[in-house]
Amino acid sequence: MVPFMTMPALQALANVSPACKNLVVTHLDLAYDEALRQYVQDPHGLRGVMRMLRAVISGSFGLAFLLRNAGLAITPGDLDLYVPMEFATRLAAYLVSVEGYTHSATSPVPYGRNTAHQLVIVLEKEGRRIDVVPSVNDSAIYPISHFWSTHVMNYITADTFCLAYPELTFSGRALLSPFQLIRGRHTSAYIVALIRKYEDRGFAFRVRSYAWGNGTSPLACANTEGCSRVRRFFGDRYCMVGSLSRTYEDCGFERGLPGPTTVCWWRGGDICGTECDNRGMLGERAVPAAAIIDTKFLPETL
DSSP, X not given: OGGGOOHXXXXXXXXXXXHHHHHHHHHHHHHHHHHHTTTOSOHHHHHHHHHHHTOEXXXXXXXXXHTTTSXXXXXXXXXXXXXXXXXXXXXXXHHHHTTOOEEEEEEEOOSTTOTTXXXXXXXXXXXXXXXXXXXXXXXXXXXXXXXXXXXXXXXXOXXXXXXXXXXXXXXXXXXBOGGGSBXXXXXXXXXXXXXXXXXXXXXXXXXXXXXXXXXXXHHHXXXXXXXXXXXXXXXXXXXXXXXXXXXXXSTTSSTTOSSSEEEEEEOOEEOSOTTOTTOGGGTTEEOOEEEEEEGGGXXXXX
């Protein structure tokens, strides 16, 4: 039964009892190792290095793993490893010396208008590819807050996972990020191509939740996970977080984070309409923003 359950169902089962939690974590731990074997011979070794360097996995691999059995046709491509700027060459050196990868290129970042990382270290081996993506600072998850759409704002650490927009993502819906839109409103040709790719996989895209026209008013959209004015951070009450490790179940950090800091952001962009309950001091349009904060300064109720 467990191998065929979705991630929300698995997390619900894990909350039933300690025995159920152990069952779920054990299954996900083994499934994580098996998925990583598509790219590396020693998953435990890679996870150990990720733990030490505070690296995370995102991109199509992370999305495919987290959307298991969700009815969306997500196939992992390259393995994208995000890492603090100071540890990028160390992570690449490990993959070259231990896993036998070859450094094929270091290229300018190809991911649209994301200014939170500036280059990609491309490693290849026997038709497989790993992209090592250094952040512009010491937070591996900082670039994820700048991603082009909410459905890819997810990551997997060595021991935990975090989905920033689970309600939207598991329903096959995604909101475009004003970070990646021209003047906060218009899509570039590159983003259009990405939209088409994920539409073929079952996702629907909008700029605001209200635009789906499902009877939800701008007032009802306020203070939901997709509201453009809600201050968010990785590990907040809107996120889905969980353990992937039997050994490091608590991982030393709260909220499924790879380290003692997180990233706080708001999506920004236009308000949903004149009825919007979250207009506040930001007016009709808010500039998207993100910042690294220490978890000890997080309000417990945010």
